[in-house]
Each structure stands twice: as structure tokens, then as C-alpha cells.
Amino acid sequence: MKRFFLLTVALLTVWAAAAQMRFVDATELNLIGKALPTPHPYHRIDTVAYKGFTKGENQQVRCSAGLALVFKTNSTRIDLEPQYTSFVYAGASTPRVASEGFDLYIRKDGEWLYAASRAPKKRGEAYTMISRMDSSEKECLLYLPNYSELTSLRVGVDEGATITPMENPFRHKIVIFGSSFTHGVSTSRAGMSYPMQIGRNTGLCFCSIACSGNCKLQPYFADYLGDVKDADAMVFDAFSNPDAKMIEERLIPFIERIRAKLPSTPLIFVQTIYRESGNFDLRSRKIEEDKRDMARRQMAEAMKRFDNVYFVDKADLTGTDHVTSADGTHPSDLGYWRWAQNLQPELLKVFRKCGIR
Amino acid sequence: MKRFFLLTVALLTVWAAAAQMRFVDATELNLIGKALPTPHPYHRIDTVAYKGFTKGENQQVRCSAGLALVFKTNSTRIDLEPQYTSFVYAGASTPRVASEGFDLYIRKDGEWLYAASRAPKKRGEAYTMISRMDSSEKECLLYLPNYSELTSLRVGVDEGATITPMENPFRHKIVIFGSSFTHGVSTSRAGMSYPMQIGRNTGLCFCSIACSGNCKLQPYFADYLGDVKDADAMVFDAFSNPDAKMIEERLIPFIERIRAKLPSTPLIFVQTIYRESGNFDLRSRKIEEDKRDMARRQMAEAMKRFDNVYFVDKADLTGTDHVTSADGTHPSDLGYWRWAQNLQPELLKVFRKCGIR
Incomplete structure (x- = not known):
């Protein structure tokens, strides 16, 4: 009986956590940091149009290093659901937070203040970047992974919260x-x-x-x-x-x-x-x-x-x-x-x- | 024919690289940084004698964080051959160089000067930490991995070089x-x-x-x-x-x-x-x-x-x-x-x- 009760509580918790978040596709927000447009949202160079790169270089310019999403939200919590290709960076001196994780800043008194940085525990799963914030509207700057190739990205906010693209602040x-x-x-x-x-x-x-x-x-x-x-x-x-x-x-x-x-x-x-x-x-x-x-x-x-x-x-x-x-x-x-x-x-x-x- | 020639060159290179190094077991050198002696050379606490720790704590105090090897050598190259247990640290913010690699300092003008830090490409394989140094005698301080459990460690030097334990400089x-x-x-x-x-x-x-x-x-x-x-x-x-x-x-x-x-x-x-x-x-x-x-x-x-x-x-x-x-x-x-x-x-x-x- 105790086990059944705990299971019910666990399921309700999962349901409540899932239910309260609303996801938007990152392409609905504003992605900055790209030198020239690309058909694929998270590639830095269109490797179909530009030729001559080696296989490794092609892979690298499809990584999202230097790209960032800018948006406004009054959500108290921000979740991310990234999807990656099978490419995994193997360098020994770079932690996963940098190679496949995200790095979030929120503007405060005109400055970009560190908010959170985190990689998913398991690739491709939705995870919480930050939570338990106040519900004022915030300007967010979210750097994409340095050394991974994203196929898609969704940003989760509280069900009743707003999330809108923001003009490039740079x-x-x-x-x-x-x-x-x-x-x-x-x-x-x-x-x-x-x-x-x-x-x-x-x-x-x-x-x-x-x-x-x-x-x-x-x-x-x-x-x-x-x-x-x-x-x-x-x-x-x-x-x-x-x-x-x-x-x-x-x-x-x-x-x-x-x-x-x-x-x-x-x-x-x-x-x-x-x-x-x-x-x-x-x-x-x-x-x-x-x-x-x-x-x-x-x-x-x-x-x-x-x-x-x-x-x-x-x-x-x-x-x-x-x-x-x-x-x-x-x-x-x-x-x-x-x-x-x-x-x-x-x-x-x-x-x-x-x-x- | 060309392929055979290249293969021969490759094999000779491997042989030459292997032949020129002489390995000594790290237990013949001086391991510093341990609060109390342990029967296992790279454990920090004797988890057989000290009880009450959780499984995770037992694992952690068997990791070599804070331990360092001190030795003198006139070798121009230093190789390492670490052997690890199957435990692998899974933290996303720590790179492999810190969790399973080694960190080498050499004393110069009375100061510990950074020399090299590196993890093996593949766990358990011998690898070169540093090479192409001059052949003066050097005082070496080699930190062991922060978050791995070592079963053994061998240190390789040039075949004709000396390597001797050094008194604790601290x-x-x-x-x-x-x-x-x-x-x-x-x-x-x-x-x-x-x-x-x-x-x-x-x-x-x-x-x-x-x-x-x-x-x-x-x-x-x-x-x-x-x-x-x-x-x-x-x-x-x-x-x-x-x-x-x-x-x-x-x-x-x-x-x-x-x-x-x-x-x-x-x-x-x-x-x-x-x-x-x-x-x-x-x-x-x-x-x-x-x-x-x-x-x-x-x-x-x-x-x-x-x-x-x-x-x-x-x-x-x-x-x-x-x-x-x-x-x-x-x-x-x-x-x-x-x-x-x-x-x-x-x-x-x-x-x-x-x-x-």
C-alpha cells in the first residue's frame, strides 16, 4: 500500500511538472550570432552552398558555437529540449556543459548577469535550466552548445507565462x-x-x-x-x-x-x-x-x-x-x-x- | 610495395618509441598528500578499517584527489601508464583532464611551474605527458586524478635516464x-x-x-x-x-x-x-x-x-x-x-x- 501511494505521488509529481510547462520552438524566437543566413537554423555555415571544407570542418561549422537565442519571458522556470545529431565532441579538456550544454544570462541593471549553465543529463531529453525565479519580465540571452550539432531546440516556460522574441541587443x-x-x-x-x-x-x-x-x-x-x-x-x-x-x-x-x-x-x-x-x-x-x-x-x-x-x-x-x-x-x-x-x-x-x- | 614500406616504418616507429622508455612503478617514488597511511597506495582512506561511509563516500575516498607523486628525473620525456577501476565520474562540469588525467609541475627558480596536464585518450593505455625537454635533473610534482580510482600507476622515462623518489617538498x-x-x-x-x-x-x-x-x-x-x-x-x-x-x-x-x-x-x-x-x-x-x-x-x-x-x-x-x-x-x-x-x-x-x- 505504501509502495502504491509513493508510486501515485511520483506519477502525480511527473504529471504536474510536465503539465505546467509550455514549449515553443526556438525558431519562433531570435537567433543571433550568424555571419550569413543558413537554411538549417543551428548551422553556422551552409555546407551545401559552400564547398571545399574538409569533413571535420563541415562538422564544426554545423556546431552552434557563438550562436545565441534572445527572448523575453515572465516565466519563473525555463526548460530546454534540445535534439542533437549523433556527433559527440571527444576533447578531454572541455566539460559537457560547454560542449553540449547551454549558458543562460538575464539582463539586470543593463548588464548580462549569469543565470544558469547546464547540459542535459541524457542527450535529447527535456531538462530544467533554471526555476524558482520571480515572475517579472526578463530579457534572456541563451548561448547554444559550443561543440554539438543541434537538430532542434524547444524552450519551455510556465503554462501561463509569455515568451516572445527579442530584438538583437548587440x-x-x-x-x-x-x-x-x-x-x-x-x-x-x-x-x-x-x-x-x-x-x-x-x-x-x-x-x-x-x-x-x-x-x-x-x-x-x-x-x-x-x-x-x-x-x-x-x-x-x-x-x-x-x-x-x-x-x-x-x-x-x-x-x-x-x-x-x-x-x-x-x-x-x-x-x-x-x-x-x-x-x-x-x-x-x-x-x-x-x-x-x-x-x-x-x-x-x-x-x-x-x-x-x-x-x-x-x-x-x-x-x-x-x-x-x-x-x-x-x-x-x-x-x-x-x-x-x-x-x-x-x-x-x-x-x-x-x-x- | 609502398604500403609495405609505410607499414615497416610505422612498426619501427612504434618499436623505437616503446623501446626508448623505461617504466617504474609509482610506489617506488614518493606519494604525498595522504592524511593517514592506507594499504592500497592510491586510496585516501582505508575503507576496510573505517566504517560507516555510504557506498558513494567509500567510492570517493578511494579516488586520488589531492594525492601527488614527487620525484626527480633527468628524462627528456615522461610517460604515464595508469590503470583504473571501472568507476567513471559522470559530472557534466568537469573535463576528463581533471577527473581522470594527471597534472605535472616542475620546480623552476624555487616555484612550481606548470609543465603539462593530460588524460589518456583511452583509459588504461600508456601515454606521453611531456617530451622534448632538456636533460637537466628536474624536481617533479605530479597530481593524480581528482575523480578516478587508480589500481596502479607506472611512470616512464628515457631508457638511460634516472628517476628517483624525492623528499616531500611541502x-x-x-x-x-x-x-x-x-x-x-x-x-x-x-x-x-x-x-x-x-x-x-x-x-x-x-x-x-x-x-x-x-x-x-x-x-x-x-x-x-x-x-x-x-x-x-x-x-x-x-x-x-x-x-x-x-x-x-x-x-x-x-x-x-x-x-x-x-x-x-x-x-x-x-x-x-x-x-x-x-x-x-x-x-x-x-x-x-x-x-x-x-x-x-x-x-x-x-x-x-x-x-x-x-x-x-x-x-x-x-x-x-x-x-x-x-x-x-x-x-x-x-x-x-x-x-x-x-x-x-x-x-x-x-x-x-x-x-x-
């Missing part, structure tokens, strides 16, 4: 193309990649084409970027993945190829950061030093040849105390936070020169 | 008992839990009995701690897991039980940190505020009743900008780093009072 359009660093590998959650942090801090809209390990000045990426006619500027973490020889051979042709389509868009290249693997691994240290030297040389040449091409070459963006690495290559949240804090004023200086405020 | 014996925070849940690597950071910064030896979610002032933990006769002090992150009612009921009896065995060992309790889940989740905020208030009340009473009992009740140990959370509960590396930086001077003040320098 201004301008800055496309950022980069490596695993820009992708946010080893961040604790999607909103902690340095472009997303700088976006929240400054109110500027960053559209990320980060492609972990594959930001190598490839011509087909230049072709894609050249089609983003309405970008106010483009930022490149372009010296983290290629070796010195690749930078020597590819940088000028890469810029030329973009310039053929975009004669004047500001192109801002950023030096690659110090890797902690070089503290004792002498070959790693040499490879990284060679890359940085070559980037300096080639950027000097590029800035002679092209107008509106800039190079941010600041040392020690993640500090000098060597405590910021997750795996010798990628920073942890500590490193990404310092990177955002230190890069932001440098980028803002260049943006101001280009009339981006 | 002084005193500070036992630290705490929650997932002390355990290091959501750190990027084992060396980033706040006790291990403070240990490297100060040279003090912290022995961690962290037990994620299970630091609830249980009498059987008091019994265990009471047996650590040679501890210079004990630190408790004891208000993160229990609710206000538990703190009210259990704190005084818990201290009494330890004091029965340890009449004068300094017992230093630390206030629980702010949880970012409370930014909007009103119930979470209330629960945490109630806990902190109750901790204050009960600690005032405890300090009246017992000598050498201290309370570190400092706010905002992880900052006030709300950017440090991995999942609403646990800090990311950014939060753990700030926590260590801010808690360290407070602990040192109390340690100095107790003659620990």
Missing part, C-alpha cells in the same frame, strides 16, 4: 574567424569563449566562425568571409593553427582573396597567445616562437600592401604567472577571462579608428 | 575536509583545486579528504579525522553540503567528537562561498543565505565552547562580477584561482596564530 556586426581558442575549447560554458565575453562587456555583436584546429588561412574560408558584405569588421585569430611556413605562404593570398570581394572592410589580425606547453617542451616553444615571428613579418608586409588591415600583437594576454592552462594548449576559464579583459581595450582602439563604437 | 601537515569545492569539481585539472593551489603558493602540505556532496559533519568522518594525531591543523569547508538544519544539529557534536581524540589541534572552519545559482533562483538564494547565517551562529557558539576553533567568514572569495561559475554551483578555474588568492592570506593569519609558518 550592435554592429563583427565577424570573428579563429581556432579552438575562438571556438572556446576548454571553457567551462559556451558564454566564456573570449569573443562572447567581449560581446557581453561591450555590447558589440560578434559572429563566430571559429573552427577548432582548422583556422589555417584556407582559400575556401576567404571565399565564405568575402560574402559577408555587411560586416563592420573582421577579427582573425589566424596564427594559432597554421605553422610558420603556412603563414608565410598563405597569409597574403588569403587577404587578397577577401579583398577581391570586400575592398574596404577592416581586417584585424590578432597574435597567437603564449602556450604553456612551451614552459619545458623545447620543440613546442620553438614552433610557437617561429609562428609568432612569422606572423609579425607577414603582417608588416600585409599592412604595407593593404589598407584597413591591422595587427594586434600584444604579449601576455593570459598573464605571466603560468596558471591559466587547461591542457598546455588551451586556456581554462581563468585564461579566457584574462584574454578577454586584455584584448578588449586593444580591439576597441582599432574599432574606434574604424568608426565602430 | 612542510607541516594540514588536513582539509570539504565538499565538491575542496574536491575540485569543475576545475580544469587536479592541481587547480584551491587547497592544491594554496599548497604550491605557500609550501604548506595539504592532505585532502574532500568528498563531493558528502561533507556533512558526519560522526564517522569525525572519528577518522580524530585519528590523524600528527596534523598541525585541520581546515573544514563544512558548510557547503549540509543545510541549515544539519549545521544546527551536527556542528557542535562533530567538533566534540574530534576534540575527544584531538584535544588541541587547531580546527579552522571556512564559510561557504556565494553560489551563482542564487542570482535569479530565489530558493537557491534563500537556502544558501540560511546556511551561511546558521554557520555564523553555530560557529560563534563553537568558538565559545572550544579552544583553538576558528572561523574564516570572508565574503566574495570568488569576486563580485558573477563570471566565475561553471554550473551555478561550482566555480570554474577562474573562481578557484580567485578563491585560493583570497582565502590564502586569511588562512595564513590563523596558521601564524597557531605557530604554523
Whole structure:
């Protein structure tokens, strides 16, 4: 009898929890952070229209890194029901919250304040992101997973609550193309990649084409970027993945190829950061030093040849105390936070020169 | 023919890589960070001798969180061959590097400098932690996984290189008992839990009995701690897991039980940190505020009743900008780093009072 009673209570609880939520498809809200529209809602690049990418690159640009949903709701609880393809990220330094979870901020006193970050316990199941809030109307910014391919997403609110799309709260359009660093590998959650942090801090809209390990000045990426006619500027973490020889051979042709389509868009290249693997691994240290030297040389040449091409070459963006690495290559949240804090004023200086405020 | 040639080259490469390494069992080196000896080398508490723990607590104290190997070697490369039990940590906010990987530091100019952190690609396989170093003799500090149970560990060095146990470079014996925070849940690597950071910064030896979610002032933990006769002090992150009612009921009896065995060992309790889940989740905020208030009340009473009992009740140990959370509960590396930086001077003040320098 006791068991029957407990079962009844359990069933009623499940029913009550399910009954009180109303789900809307995320496509009814506003998805921001995409450089160009795609037929598939959660892909960053239309891999049917744009060719030349490797299989791995195709997979990566179908991941939702840098995309975010903006909406208003007076719900006291927000549930999510994401559906994923079978692709699962296997990197050892990135937790599931970042690779397949969501990261929620709510605007308070004009600032984006952390609200919740969570991955489903089991992929594809509806789960509660946050609950037990007051019922005032809130402006929500929800980052999608860094390293998963979504097929659909539904957002659940209290049955009687409102949920409406919100205008993009970020201004301008800055496309950022980069490596695993820009992708946010080893961040604790999607909103902690340095472009997303700088976006929240400054109110500027960053559209990320980060492609972990594959930001190598490839011509087909230049072709894609050249089609983003309405970008106010483009930022490149372009010296983290290629070796010195690749930078020597590819940088000028890469810029030329973009310039053929975009004669004047500001192109801002950023030096690659110090890797902690070089503290004792002498070959790693040499490879990284060679890359940085070559980037300096080639950027000097590029800035002679092209107008509106800039190079941010600041040392020690993640500090000098060597405590910021997750795996010798990628920073942890500590490193990404310092990177955002230190890069932001440098980028803002260049943006101001280009009339981006 | 070409395929045969490539296969031969591949086999020779594998053979050469294998042949050049010599493995020693980690038990031949020096394992530090254990409060009391255990028959099993990588368990923190002898769960055969100490009873009363739940199944989950038994599992956790068999994990190697806070244990570290210290040795000297002139090898240019260090390989590891860990063997694990089938237990796999399932937390979504902790990357594999922290839960089953290793974290290596090498002493340089008197400081512990980050060298490498890495998990095996596949559990139980030998893998290279670091290579291509110079061949000077190095003092190595290797943290074991935070959240795995090791059955064995072998350390590989160049065939002609030396590897010898090293004396414990840390002084005193500070036992630290705490929650997932002390355990290091959501750190990027084992060396980033706040006790291990403070240990490297100060040279003090912290022995961690962290037990994620299970630091609830249980009498059987008091019994265990009471047996650590040679501890210079004990630190408790004891208000993160229990609710206000538990703190009210259990704190005084818990201290009494330890004091029965340890009449004068300094017992230093630390206030629980702010949880970012409370930014909007009103119930979470209330629960945490109630806990902190109750901790204050009960600690005032405890300090009246017992000598050498201290309370570190400092706010905002992880900052006030709300950017440090991995999942609403646990800090990311950014939060753990700030926590260590801010808690360290407070602990040192109390340690100095107790003659620990």
C-alpha cells in the first residue's frame, strides 16, 4: 500500500511538472550570432552552398558555437529540449556543459548577469535550466552548445507565462574567424569563449566562425568571409593553427582573396597567445616562437600592401604567472577571462579608428 | 610495395618509441598528500578499517584527489601508464583532464611551474605527458586524478635516464575536509583545486579528504579525522553540503567528537562561498543565505565552547562580477584561482596564530 501511494505521488509529481510547462520552438524566437543566413537554423555555415571544407570542418561549422537565442519571458522556470545529431565532441579538456550544454544570462541593471549553465543529463531529453525565479519580465540571452550539432531546440516556460522574441541587443556586426581558442575549447560554458565575453562587456555583436584546429588561412574560408558584405569588421585569430611556413605562404593570398570581394572592410589580425606547453617542451616553444615571428613579418608586409588591415600583437594576454592552462594548449576559464579583459581595450582602439563604437 | 614500406616504418616507429622508455612503478617514488597511511597506495582512506561511509563516500575516498607523486628525473620525456577501476565520474562540469588525467609541475627558480596536464585518450593505455625537454635533473610534482580510482600507476622515462623518489617538498601537515569545492569539481585539472593551489603558493602540505556532496559533519568522518594525531591543523569547508538544519544539529557534536581524540589541534572552519545559482533562483538564494547565517551562529557558539576553533567568514572569495561559475554551483578555474588568492592570506593569519609558518 505504501509502495502504491509513493508510486501515485511520483506519477502525480511527473504529471504536474510536465503539465505546467509550455514549449515553443526556438525558431519562433531570435537567433543571433550568424555571419550569413543558413537554411538549417543551428548551422553556422551552409555546407551545401559552400564547398571545399574538409569533413571535420563541415562538422564544426554545423556546431552552434557563438550562436545565441534572445527572448523575453515572465516565466519563473525555463526548460530546454534540445535534439542533437549523433556527433559527440571527444576533447578531454572541455566539460559537457560547454560542449553540449547551454549558458543562460538575464539582463539586470543593463548588464548580462549569469543565470544558469547546464547540459542535459541524457542527450535529447527535456531538462530544467533554471526555476524558482520571480515572475517579472526578463530579457534572456541563451548561448547554444559550443561543440554539438543541434537538430532542434524547444524552450519551455510556465503554462501561463509569455515568451516572445527579442530584438538583437548587440550592435554592429563583427565577424570573428579563429581556432579552438575562438571556438572556446576548454571553457567551462559556451558564454566564456573570449569573443562572447567581449560581446557581453561591450555590447558589440560578434559572429563566430571559429573552427577548432582548422583556422589555417584556407582559400575556401576567404571565399565564405568575402560574402559577408555587411560586416563592420573582421577579427582573425589566424596564427594559432597554421605553422610558420603556412603563414608565410598563405597569409597574403588569403587577404587578397577577401579583398577581391570586400575592398574596404577592416581586417584585424590578432597574435597567437603564449602556450604553456612551451614552459619545458623545447620543440613546442620553438614552433610557437617561429609562428609568432612569422606572423609579425607577414603582417608588416600585409599592412604595407593593404589598407584597413591591422595587427594586434600584444604579449601576455593570459598573464605571466603560468596558471591559466587547461591542457598546455588551451586556456581554462581563468585564461579566457584574462584574454578577454586584455584584448578588449586593444580591439576597441582599432574599432574606434574604424568608426565602430 | 609502398604500403609495405609505410607499414615497416610505422612498426619501427612504434618499436623505437616503446623501446626508448623505461617504466617504474609509482610506489617506488614518493606519494604525498595522504592524511593517514592506507594499504592500497592510491586510496585516501582505508575503507576496510573505517566504517560507516555510504557506498558513494567509500567510492570517493578511494579516488586520488589531492594525492601527488614527487620525484626527480633527468628524462627528456615522461610517460604515464595508469590503470583504473571501472568507476567513471559522470559530472557534466568537469573535463576528463581533471577527473581522470594527471597534472605535472616542475620546480623552476624555487616555484612550481606548470609543465603539462593530460588524460589518456583511452583509459588504461600508456601515454606521453611531456617530451622534448632538456636533460637537466628536474624536481617533479605530479597530481593524480581528482575523480578516478587508480589500481596502479607506472611512470616512464628515457631508457638511460634516472628517476628517483624525492623528499616531500611541502612542510607541516594540514588536513582539509570539504565538499565538491575542496574536491575540485569543475576545475580544469587536479592541481587547480584551491587547497592544491594554496599548497604550491605557500609550501604548506595539504592532505585532502574532500568528498563531493558528502561533507556533512558526519560522526564517522569525525572519528577518522580524530585519528590523524600528527596534523598541525585541520581546515573544514563544512558548510557547503549540509543545510541549515544539519549545521544546527551536527556542528557542535562533530567538533566534540574530534576534540575527544584531538584535544588541541587547531580546527579552522571556512564559510561557504556565494553560489551563482542564487542570482535569479530565489530558493537557491534563500537556502544558501540560511546556511551561511546558521554557520555564523553555530560557529560563534563553537568558538565559545572550544579552544583553538576558528572561523574564516570572508565574503566574495570568488569576486563580485558573477563570471566565475561553471554550473551555478561550482566555480570554474577562474573562481578557484580567485578563491585560493583570497582565502590564502586569511588562512595564513590563523596558521601564524597557531605557530604554523
